[in-house]
Amino acid sequence: MTGAQPKLLRHETVLAALTMIAMAVLASLSDKFFTADNLLNQGRLMAEVGLISLAMTFVIVTGGIDLSVGSILGLTAILLGVFWKNLGLPLPAAIVLATVCGTFAGFVNGLIITRFGVPPLIATLATLALYRGLAEGISEARSVRGYPEWFFFFGQGEVLGVPFQLWVLGLATAAAAVILGLTPFGRATYAIGANEVAARFSGIRVNAVKLWIYTASGFCAALAAVIFVSRVTTTRSDMGTGLELDAITAVVLGGTSIFGGRGTIIGTALGLVLIQALKNGLALSGVKGDGAIVVIGLVLIGAILVGALFDRNRGG
Amino acid sequence: MKKLTLAAIVSLGLMGGSALAASAWTGGDDLPTNPLACDGTPAAAVAKPFDGGMPTNPPDRKGKKITVVDVPKLIGIGYFNATSKGIAEAAAELGNVDAKTDGPTKANIDEQITFIDNYITSGVDGILFAANDPVAIAPVLKKALEKGINVVGYDANSTPEARQWFVNQAEFNGIAKALVDNMAKEAGEDAGVAIVTSTFTTPNQARWIAEMGAYAAQCHPKMKWLETVEAQEDNNLSFNQATTLINKYGDDLKGIFGMTSVATPASAEAVTQAGKCGKIAIVGLATPNAMKPYVEKDCVKSVVLWNPVDLGYAAMMVLRAVADGTLQPGATSVKAGKLGDLQVINGSEILLGSPYTFTRENIGQFDF
């Protein structure tokens, strides 16, 4: 990897510079932006998308995509509520069981993709509808509320002055970066994305790796669901709608190639931070939400364009 | 082809199975209902102590210029355009308020929370909101109160302790009574009726539907509830759903309730295009501008709604009163500019008035 690394990191360098510039501009536009309070709070808000983006990076590096994560989040949230309220399970058991179910939903995605050979885009397009439908059907549109106070710690609590979920996100990011960058599993992930057949012929257990990754994607979505429910103190079947596009945007902005084989967790983290900073900073500077959406669209195209031009100038 | 046939059989079987499990009455929530009396005698008002929240150490804002942000459920629909207009109107009238509206482009609890959070950080003096979910929005509103920000809700409430006051456009049971009474009048006591709503998770709509069921059971027991369909806040989907209902039930369908300002005009359009004007009654909540063509063609006889411009106006006035300290817990009424005195109910709610019924005669006078 040593040889390829400078090349892989080139996009990340551009992105880091861009993020820095954006931060500086936003800080100059609003004195409320660059305060510890605000930044920590933004960390709290981006934890759910962040967790999902981490797993999404793996998925996209293998050349796949997972559109069902938002629906898995919704399904897990609903199950958490139903297990606790309707089945009367103790809350910790309900949390664990719901997380297991969400993880299983990801596992099913993986099975459809590896066993039946359905292209990931189509498989998860179908489960996007299916899982959301299950959430709606199981909940019958009823919200579950009234969770005990201790449960809110996951979404609203702080440890050493830093929001709890930011610790989770930080640890998960570090773990994901290490797994993707430094372990045999990470190597296998890149190899599958760059050339699946050659990876299989090299003794990589391609289907097993993919199954793990889609399962992990389900797990991350489930984890995000628990944090989300704890943060907003209620469960609804429409939770997490559209989250998949946010996560994909962050990953792609982070330089991961949508064709697979290329991408880093650092890039994804930078992509996440840049998007969140833009949303927040622009709002604080008095730009309305719809304006911020336009800016994010322009930044996405612009950043990838700049990265592509850099690549072109280097390679003959 | 074998597997295909199998897949087809499985899916159809599944559809059949779900069909058996279907219940006719859907869409309401499971909270207790409180139907009004059939003849409209107001229920005895139960005096309730103030149950709203209070900001922590708010600065003295009396008479000073304040910045206010209005975060509705979503932006880009006629209804919240109208409330936003009312807020701007009130702000202009007061002269010492700097108000703007900003919010998510879809009715999404998470995005709404993020918007409010950002405005807390940017340091506004007051927040007006219409909640996508009463519970989900509570933590961030409490945070606003802790930062000394005045918080007033309108249209869709949060849990009481998370805001100071809530401007209630009309009580759920009042709306339900108006809708069901109008339907019974137009379509007949034993009419078969269907409902087009946004989603089953939208709290206000779910509440109204529950109250309508309860009220009809009590006062119009012969009314047949055929079906409730979801149509998001989407014009074309609402139209398609309403059309399907018309085709499905044929002459058994005598009336359609539109539960949102999107569903009602789309349902009216469906009835018009199906050539069923006068055969199928449309009763629902809607803004007058969207309904004018149908009311003028006499396809729709009555549209129920409070005046959303007034609702926004009142919310702004209440917020100013709270900031100035003129509205204190325990008050029984509040002065709201051109609307006069508004009554305090349920401890910390301010009632805009009874719902308004637009008809062919008066609809021309409204423009929102």
Add this chain to the structure above:
Amino acid sequence: MQAEQMSAAAASDVALPIALAGISKSFAGIRVVNDVSFDMRPGEVHALMGENGAGKSTLIKIMAGLHQPDSGEIMVSGKAVRFASPREAHAAGIATVHQELLLFPELTVAENIFIGQTPKTALGAIDWTAMRRRARQLLDELDSGDLDIDQKVIHLSVGNRQRIEIARALAQDARVLIMDEPTAALAEHDVQRLMSIVRSLRKRGVAIVYVSHRMPEIFALADRVTVLRDGHLVGTRPVPEVDEPALVSMMVGRSIDRLYPAKQGKDGDVMLELAGVCHRGAVRDISFQLRRGEILGLAGLVGSGRTETALTIFGVTPATAGRILIDGKPVTIASPGQARDLGIAYVPEDRAHQGLIRPQTIEDNIALANLGRLTRGFFVDAAKVAAEARGAIARFGIRARGPGQPVRQLSGGNQQKVVLAKWLATNPRILIMDEPTRGIDVGAKAEIHQLMRKLAGEGMAILMISSELPEVLGMSDRVLVMNGGRIAGEFDKAHATAEAVGTVMTRSYARERAA
């Protein structure tokens, strides 16, 4: 050095279908083609030879209009031209049969032949009836009446695809046909068929640029031969005036004396044994033994079950019946990972697709099959990976900037060495090599042959699959011939002659095709 050639070209300029004079071309500052002159006479087969990287590909791409020369002149029928695009080259009557067979898998045979120049009706719409009729006609002329013109190309074999490319060139009324290594991916039978097609084209007056590494074909087909080395023209000679050693030394700049190294040492114990192994219909009841230190050749036509047998041993398509024994002990092999852990290595036939992750670096590729060994704790040990790659570069003589160079930038021979290095790093005891020297120039080919012999001498058991009969006969200690998914014959070194092996390979060809 080619003065007389040049003057001859100048004299009959007008008649020449294409003549290149003093062509140079650089990429990113590196001169790939340097002052090369080259011409074609009508109805001749002109072989273009040179090691990989000698500039052959660039030269033919210039003729085909895919690249524009930096300097020099292209004359078509005596007129100076400049091709801005392949379309203009087509219009000038120059067609190419590409090595990578540029076809559209989801389109039909007929459409693949005519795409870009479809027959039109009076209304300007594509005339499918005429197109299918003419496609039928063209294929019949190519003695390929067995091809279904409405078949999607995705279902066709390499040999059939190539005939479609040739038909496409004919459809363009090409007067110059460039064939880039047309036999590299063909089985022996298809090679014969191709050569007869080339001869018939020559009779029709088509000038054929024939790029190939295979000496027998050159001597059987070509009228003249041009050799390039390092972007320079070494010379153009009439074929009757040169012999194989002369051509080889023109290409590599030195002489290579022994193409096939002799066996060293003796065979040892049985290492791999197959007993009645089957995989669906492709591999039927295969039984054989492979000994330590032995190179066992597996001959047969493409589709005869050779590669399929290798894939079954390697666990890509696990056996559906029969037993596989290693060191006499029965084993189950359900995945390539298991095969690797049992000491089996497989160098696949399709390097770009199955052998390498081309965008990744040399060290990444080598590490991929050895991740279990190259770790410290849970992590990949970057130092070990780099050391491993450096060792391989030195040991196999891989010409590269360093372990961090992406393999797609390497030449075919060096890429093949990376694949070999990857698998030898797993310390295999059984090495399966599928077309080990396909598309590799003479120099690298000899190096790989030497290496195979050396590995066998060290006690490795090697199973070699090859479509090149000389290679099979030259390298193998024993030859198995496959036909229709079965082993149809076995020859020891002494009895393995081209005639004997060839007969068994093609014996029941008609039956196989019907299957």
Add this chain to the structure above:
Amino acid sequence: MSSAALSPGRSNLRRFLTGYGQEIVVLLSIAALFAVVGAVSPRFLSDTNINSIFAGNAYIAIAAIGMSMIIMAGHIDVSVGALIGVIATIAGTLAVKGYPVWMAWSVPILFAIAVNAGVGTLVAYTRIPSIVVTLGMLSILKGGLISATQGEWITNMPAEFMIAQMRPFGIPSAVWFMVALTFIAAVFLRYTDFGRAVYAVGGNMEAARAAGINPERTVIGVFALHGLFAGIAGILFATQLQVIQSTVPPNLELTVITASVIGGVSILGGAGTVIGSTLAAILFACIGSALIFLNVSAYWLRAVLGLMILATVLADMARRRRAR
């Protein structure tokens, strides 16, 4: 490679079945749906209901035609829903402001063509994956639309503007458009060089270049054409009802992409037909309507829909596996 596939003497029927497998599957599903639902509830088969199923969803089918071409060419467009919203708003605004009706129809279509040609240029020449460009475009169009309109509804459009509500020969004009455009697109793709170039570029870009096709121009052309179809879809969408919402129709892009894919367009490019995508759009519309007719609990509606999509996909996969 099945033996039958190689034998030159195989029947035309078999060739037809393998060539149009997915289209036939979808068609059979529609037929099965009509048979079953019609048996349960005869009103489902009434001409008014069939008319409304087709008319109400024609714009999705038309957008799916363009999307199919994009996917065949090896690309994708996730911004089509937003584009349709923008087109509808521009058209409605022009109509209300009193511009002639032909302008209110054509200007937004030209706008859509221009926008998509721009996207196509970016995709073709910078080699940025189309999903990235259109993901960005989605944000820009969506945010831009709301900024410009603030969600103000458009009402009181002149009657002659409402093209989707016209009923030549008793059949809604949207249905005419759907049928005609599908037919034209199918003929165009089959009988013109550009149409074949779309398949060629999607199937093998380098081969296309070598065959004298200009892949960049083809990609730009396909995007522009997609803009044309999206534009027409947008006009029908705008004129279906008396109100234009001036927002982005939710999830429209997913519906359109799903229709293309279920209709047999290979997500890998190079294969598929527009007839398939139109049939798939009709199938979805039928399912949506049938679920109401079958009294499927509205809560479970989406789950059933998801399951049916999954069943179709798995059946297709099984069919392809057998064909191999």
